[in-house]
Amino acid sequence: VVGAERNVPLENPPYPEAVARAMAFIAARLEEQPSDPLPLDAIARAAYVSPEHLCRLFKTHTRHTPAETVRLIRLDRAAVLLARTNFSVGEIATLCGFPSQFHFARRFKEAFGQTPSDLRRAIASGLGGVPITRLLQI
Template sequence: MLSHCIDRILMNLANLEGSSQPVNEILAPALQHIQEHYAEPLELDALASLSLLSPSHFIRTFKKYLGCPPHEYVLQYRLRQSKHLLQTTADSIETIAEKCGFNSASHFARAFKHVNHMTPTDFRHLDF
């Protein structure tokens, strides 16, 4: 529970600052695209082309500057957005899953539980 409180504080601070962490300028267009289109299917080739890199070089550059591959970053970004929706809306789990780019509510719930060690419903009921 303490971890989730800290996550909430950090998420609010990030929203207040209005900008993400400084990154290599080459990755900026791809990161901007992820932030604007995270609810849509995101293709590695398209993200790489936004940065004017081949897919393999894009993955290496992404891991170098952000510490994780693009797929993991997108998943974490979607999960952060889902936490915000779980805390601030009464939307159903299915609706939140759809709004955050997951193919199904069950896929969303599995990913959420794997990362947060609790279900989305349990997270929603935490008092912050």
């Protein structure tokens, strides 16, 4: 291995083509239709692989399943909307494709360590809350 001889870390290889196609499809679809369901079959068809193979590729190369990837992108978008808009938590849940405000709040707290309402209150009071960072590094 060339980089190992000089103690230089090797660049991570790019995602396999199927994962890159799936990521592009997910990003485009969530941009165009953020609240619509995004079934695994549709993602796999866009990547030209079976759903099972796509799941294996995603877990290997991103450490997330395609469904987790979709959820993390939606949570990232929701955090931005909470910080930058006056939409209600329920509106943001719907806009970001969560089936209910309760489900959204639970997933948000799992990801960010506080509820959407807590984050919004902290921002409004000037305390800031948890810094909004990308949950998924693509």
